Amino acid sequence: MEAPVEWLDPLLLARWQFxxxxxxxxxxxxxxxxxxxxxxxxxxVWYRTGDVKWLHLTRFFGRIFLINFAMGVVTGIVQEFQFGxxxxxxxxxxxxxxxxxxxxxxxxxxxxxxTFIGLWIFGWDKLPRLAHLAxxxxxxxxxxxxxxxxxxxNAFMQNPVGYRMADDGSRAELTDFWALLTNRVSLAAFPHTxxxxxxxxxxxxxxxxxxxxxxxxxxxxxxxxxxxGLWFMVISFxxxxxxxxxxxxQMVATQPMKMASAEALYNTAxxxxxxxxxxxxxxxxxxxxxxxxxVPYLLSFLSTHSLDGCVEGINDLQAQYxxxxxxxxxxxxxxxxxxxFRWMMGLGGAAALLSVAxxxxxxxxxxIEMKPWMWRVLVWSAPLPLLGSxxxxxxxxxxxxxxxxxxxxxxxxxxxxxxxxxxxxxxxxAFTAIYxxxxxxxxGLLITYAQKxxxxxxxxxxxxxxxxxxxxxxxxx
Numbered sequence: 001m002e003a004p005v006e007w008l009d010p011l012l013l014a015r016w017q018f019x020x021x022x023x024x025x026x027x028x029x030x031x032x033x034x035x036x037x038x039x040x041x042x043x044x045v046w047y048r049t050g051d052v053k054w055l056h057l058t059r060f061f062g063r064i065f066l067i068n069f070a071m072g073v074v075t076g077i078v079q080e081f082q083f084g085x086x087x088x089x090x091x092x093x094x095x096x097x098x099x100x101x102x103x104x105x106x107x108x109x110x111x112x113x114x115t116f117i118g119l120w121i122f123g124w125d126k127l128p129r130l131a132h133l134a135x136x137x138x139x140x141x142x143x144x145x146x147x148x149x150x151x152x153x154n155a156f157m158q159n160p161v162g163y164r165m166a167d168d169g170s171r172a173e174l175t176d177f178w179a180l181l182t183n184r185v186s187l188a189a190f191p192h193t194x195x196x197x198x199x200x201x202x203x204x205x206x207x208x209x210x211x212x213x214x215x216x217x218x219x220x221x222x223x224x225x226x227x228x229g230l231w232f233m234v235i236s237f238x239x240x241x242x243x244x245x246x247x248x249x250q251m252v253a254t255q256p257m258k259m260a261s262a263e264a265l266y267n268t269a270x271x272x273x274x275x276x277x278x279x280x281x282x283x284x285x286x287x288x289x290x291x292x293x294x295v296p297y298l299l300s301f302l303s304t305h306s307l308d309g310c311v312e313g314i315n316d317l318q319a320q321y322x323x324x325x326x327x328x329x330x331x332x333x334x335x336x337x338x339x340x341f342r343w344m345m346g347l348g349g350a351a352a353l354l355s356v357a358x359x360x361x362x363x364x365x366x367x368i369e370m371k372p373w374m375w376r377v378l379v380w381s382a383p384l385p386l387l388g389s390x391x392x393x394x395x396x397x398x399x400x401x402x403x404x405x406x407x408x409x410x411x412x413x414x415x416x417x418x419x420x421x422x423x424x425x426x427x428x429x430a431f432t433a434i435y436x437x438x439x440x441x442x443x444g445l446l447i448t449y450a451q452k453x454x455x456x457x458x459x460x461x462x463x464x465x466x467x468x469x470x471x472x473x474x475x476x477x
Contacts, residue, residue: 008421011412014086017428019397023390024435025079028072028442030389033147033194034201035065036140038232040133047133053221060454061205061225062120064446069117071442086424090404090414097163097174098153101181105149113142147197148190155186157405158396159254172408185254188247195239196348196392199385202236203351205229206358207382208450214375218453227362230355233385237352244345245302252303252311255406257321257330258399260314261337263299270310274300278342325407332401340395347388354381 039062046054080102083091091098116139123132156162162179163172174180209226212218252259260266263276276298281290300309314331321330358378404411 008425010086010419010421010424011415013421013424013428014082014415014419015411017086017424017431018082020428021079021082021431021435023393024439025072026390026393027386027439028068029147030197030200030386031068031204032065032072033143033197034199035061035068035204036136036143037198038201038205039065040136040140041228043133043136047129053224056454057221057225060449063449064204064208066117066121067442067445067449071438073114085427086416086419087404087414088416088419090409092171093409093414094156094163094172094405097156097160097172097180100174100177101149101152101156105146105153109142109146109149111142113139113146116142144194147193148186151189151193152181152183152186155183155189156180157403158400159183159185159250160405160408172405184250185247188243188250192240192243192247193389195236195243196385196389198236199233199240199348199351200389202229202233202355203382203385206233206355207379210375210378211450212453214372214379221454223362226358230358230362233355234352234359237348237355240348248302249305255400256312257314257317257332258337258395259303260312260317261332261334261399262341262395263311264334264338265299265311265313266315267313268310268316269299269313271300271308272296274303274309274311276302280338328402328410330402332399337395337399340391340398344388344392344395347384347391351381351384351388354378354384 039058042054042058042061045051046058116135119127120132120135120139123135127135160172161183162174162176164175165171166173205225206229209222209229212222213226248259264280265274269275275294275296277292277294280292297307299311301307303309303311314334318330322328354377361374400406402410402412404414
């Protein structure tokens with residue numbers, strides 16, 4: 001019998017397709033989450049101060065937010081369809097549990113967000129200013145709730161709770177929806193994800209503001225938005241660091257193999273031996289180390305909050321899982337987890353350091369002018385937080401392998417049994433081509449509106465208070 005072609009393996013292709021479409025969808029998620037808050041803050045400042053500069057900034061960044069929101073909706077719908085297309089065995093096994101938070105996300109959070117975004121778009125000339133301000137805050141709340149329900153579904157894959165197995169063992173059944181929503185992993189992952197999204201929104205505000213200031217355009221408004229973006233970045237990074245620490249503790253408690261793989265730690269280590277390598281040279285899987293720059297005790301502290309704590313190694317965990325679950329390889333791809341963990345931290349840290357430098361340089365109005373290359377650095381640094389989030393998700397999902405639901409179902413058992421490899425390949429090529437086209441449209445629209453900038457300021461002698469401003473157009477679209 002002829003062996004199947006490896007590149008037509010349905011499992012391999014289904015994993016590639018789900019990974020690519022999920023990461024593509026996530027290109028839009030953090031900007032939607034973060035920019036909704038930015039727009040709400042800008043509009044609140046305008047409402048409170050009557051400074052028309054903040055009105056124009058609200059309208060300008062509101063356009064960026066809406067373009068991104070529309071693209072996120074399109075890609076998110078396709079992403080969820082894959083559970084029935086390529087992962088039907090997984091859907092049958094955990095659909096009763098996994099589908100519950102996704103249903104709440106669609107029927108409650110998304111409709112809340114979409115409804116109030118509509119009211120915000122069309123309510124500028126029709127709603128009282130305070131009511132109109134409330135619509136953007138409620139839309140931001142809806143986006144945040146949407147993220148939580150999705151993270152609760154993902155947390156079940158990392159740490160299954162709130163279920164029981166059916167009598168025949170064929171599927172998991174939901175028994176405690178509250179336990180599912182309050183999963184320790186989702187409670188830790190949610191603030192980490194949200195603050196990371198704020199970082200990307202801050203980076204976009206910084207980049208757009210720097211681009212206009214570099215060209216001497218919209219100086220008064222862009223100076224304000226630049227300073228806001230720099231501070232927002234620093235504050236958000238502090239949140240990412242603190243919440244990441246808590247998420248790491250939960251990772252050790254629920255998936256110790258993931259933490260061991262993040263450090264390529266093959267043998268259990270304690271205290272000074274549980275060091276953290278900032279950089280290593282050696283084999284791709286980390287099994288043979290040539291040279292490494294290490295910080296003693298750091299891995300122990302990150303994993304246990306104790307300098308004397310012990311961190312279980314890959315070999316010991318492999319033996320433990322073999323005894324518990326039967327023969328098999330329960331180790332993820334080590335070089336992926338090792339480097340994605342470091343890139344995640346490094347990219348986020350670089351964005352924060354650039355913002356600290358920007359705050360120092362622009363600490364006085366006389367210092368707002370920078371050399372051209374410094375403006376360009378701020379402009380091109382915009383993708384750093386997004387790339388950090390993307391590799392963070394790669395670490396999260398690849399570190400769970402070979403499980404699709406940790407301890408319950410292997411990834412190889414979740415793929416649709418009746419879908420041939422060529423079928424998955426065709427849909428993979430089609431999705432990739434469509435998404436590439438959508439990416440060109442999205443990037444083109446964002447660049448066009450970003451370069452256009454906000455509306456010009458009115459006459460400085462015009463009334464400034466929101467209740468008395470006249471002849472200031474408030475219709476956004």
